[in-house]
Amino acid sequence: AQRNPGQPEFLQAVTEVMESLWPFIESNPKYAEHALLERLVEPERIIQFRVSWTDDKGQVQVNRGFRIQHSMAIGPFKGGIRFHPSVNQSVLKFLAFEQTFKNALTTLPMGGGKGGSDFDPKGKSPAEVMRFCQAFVSELFRHVGPDTDVPAGDIGVGGREVGYMAGMYKKLSNTASSVFTGKGLSFGGSLIRPEATGYGTVYFAREMLATRGQSFEGKTVSVSGSGNVAQYAVEKAMELGAKVVTVSDSSGTVYDAAGFTPEKLAILMDVKNHKYGRVSDYAKLVPGVEFLAGKCPWSIKVDVALPCATQNELTEADAKALIANGVLCVAEGANMPSTNEAARAFEAAGVLYAPGKASNAGGVATSGLEMSQNAARLSWPAEEVDARLLQIMQGIHAACVKYGKREDGTVSYIDGANIAGFVKVADAMLAQGVI
Numbered sequence: 001a002q003r004n005p006g007q008p009e010f011l012q013a014v015t016e017v018m019e020s021l022w023p024f025i026e027s028n029p030k031y032a033e034h035a036l037l038e039r040l041v042e043p044e045r046i047i048q049f050r051v052s053w054t055d056d057k058g059q060v061q062v063n064r065g066f067r068i069q070h071s072m073a074i075g076p077f078k079g080g081i082r083f084h085p086s087v088n089q090s091v092l093k094f095l096a097f098e099q100t101f102k103n104a105l106t107t108l109p110m111g112g113g114k115g116g117s118d119f120d121p122k123g124k125s126p127a128e129v130m131r132f133c134q135a136f137v138s139e140l141f142r143h144v145g146p147d148t149d150v151p152a153g154d155i156g157v158g159g160r161e162v163g164y165m166a167g168m169y170k171k172l173s174n175t176a177s178s179v180f181t182g183k184g185l186s187f188g189g190s191l192i193r194p195e196a197t198g199y200g201t202v203y204f205a206r207e208m209l210a211t212r213g214q215s216f217e218g219k220t221v222s223v224s225g226s227g228n229v230a231q232y233a234v235e236k237a238m239e240l241g242a243k244v245v246t247v248s249d250s251s252g253t254v255y256d257a258a259g260f261t262p263e264k265l266a267i268l269m270d271v272k273n274h275k276y277g278r279v280s281d282y283a284k285l286v287p288g289v290e291f292l293a294g295k296c297p298w299s300i301k302v303d304v305a306l307p308c309a310t311q312n313e314l315t316e317a318d319a320k321a322l323i324a325n326g327v328l329c330v331a332e333g334a335n336m337p338s339t340n341e342a343a344r345a346f347e348a349a350g351v352l353y354a355p356g357k358a359s360n361a362g363g364v365a366t367s368g369l370e371m372s373q374n375a376a377r378l379s380w381p382a383e384e385v386d387a388r389l390l391q392i393m394q395g396i397h398a399a400c401v402k403y404g405k406r407e408d409g410t411v412s413y414i415d416g417a418n419i420a421g422f423v424k425v426a427d428a429m430l431a432q433g434v435i
């Protein structure tokens with residue numbers, strides 16, 4: 001805490017991982033050597049820069065840009081770019097730290113990184129968003145490259161923004177190298193990448209449910225968020241026979257007792273992805289749904305909860321409400337949406353609980369598949385990418401079970417994910433010496 005003052009999110013993420021690792025390291029003392037842990041909590045490099053751009057009124061605006069290059073131990077730095085007013089060094093350091101473990105869990109050769117800006121895309125014109133993306137990349141481009149650091153999207157950065165950034169990178173570097181993932185299909189993107197995080201989260205939850213002889217069929221599911229991850233989590237859960245009763249954004253929750261249908265999801269996607277609207281706008285278009293202003297979905301009784309919005313959106317009190325309502329499984333599509341207290345409350349109550357670094361790894365895994373396709377100058381059919389995604393999620397589930405099994409036969413997915421990710425990164429660091 002003394003070395004990282006004013007960085008609560010980063011300290012929260014490190015605490016969660018260290019609580020899992022401590023007993024493991026005590027019984028595997030080779031990992032206590034060579035200041036391995038001290039090195040692992042220190043990003044290899046932090047880049048902070050000014051982003052100046054001109055708005056539609058001709059006024060000059062100044063934002064702060066960052067790239068946290070956390071660990072290159074197992075491959076190039078890899079992780080998304082976030083545009084949200086809450087972005088600061090603490091948030092990005094926590095995300096880059098988590099990303100390092102998550103990427104290791106995918107078994108693909110990717111290190112960990114994260115970047116972004118405190119730029120708020122809400123209410124900006126398309127031309128302003130493009131100018132901002134170009135200004136952001138005019139500095140970022142010198143720090144990234146296909147074998148150095150490969151960014152992607154995250155909150156506030158979807159296909160449109162990745163396109164603008166990849167275009168500017170191409171112009172400045174005079175290479176067509178694929179330094180962003182999540183690109184459009186016409187310039188090197190992969191099929192299934194937009195769907196991958198949401199689908200992957202549901203695939204992971206399906207594996208968890210199967211350990212108790214259960215499935216999504218007939219289950220009631222709540223989803224928070226309404227962006228990229230949430231939309232495809234809703235789609236896949238529906239496809240598997242679940243009734244999805246909520247989506248949300250920072251303005252509130254939409255509760256739909258009858259459950260989503262493909263038609264309703266198409267309306268939500270249009271509101272969110274094309275009109276850049278709010279879930280309250282969606283609620284006005286769909287009869288029979290209720291808009292709960294300022295509320296999260298967690299007080300609603302469900303069998304499965306999929307938090308897909310943002311960090312710390314699910315508190316200990318929310319966890320207790322879900323548990324009291326008999327929740328069976330919680331799989332995180334977002335990064336660290338549950339506070340540490342909420343996560344431990346789920347485990348203590350015997351709820352199947354998956355931390356984001358395990359259950360939402362499908363997005364970055366498919367980014368890794370996009371890198372492979374780009375390197376081979378090929379594009380795989382959707383079925384092939386989806387099959388590999390499923391296989392990777394099953395592999396991560398198996399790794400969590402292997403490293404997280406308790407003496408009584410139950411599984412701590414928190415410990416399993418942290419230890420499995422750590423072992424891969426730590427072994428690579430030990431083999432490459434003190435650097």
Ligand code: NDP
Pocket residue numbers: 084086153154155156157158197225226227228229230248249250251308309310311313333334335360361363364
């Ligand atoms: P989007 O920008 O597409 O959607 C974000 C959603 O979360 C929106 O509904 C947004 O609502 C809501 N949200 C964001 N910040 C807040 C906040 N402070 N309070 C309440 N709601 C908020 O982002 P993604 O769907 O891509 O990302 C969602 C989560 O998933 C993030 O935690 C991200 O790191 C994680 N993730 C994403 C991956 C990907 O492939 N995209 C991969 C792995 C993890 P509003 O519009 O009101 O802000």
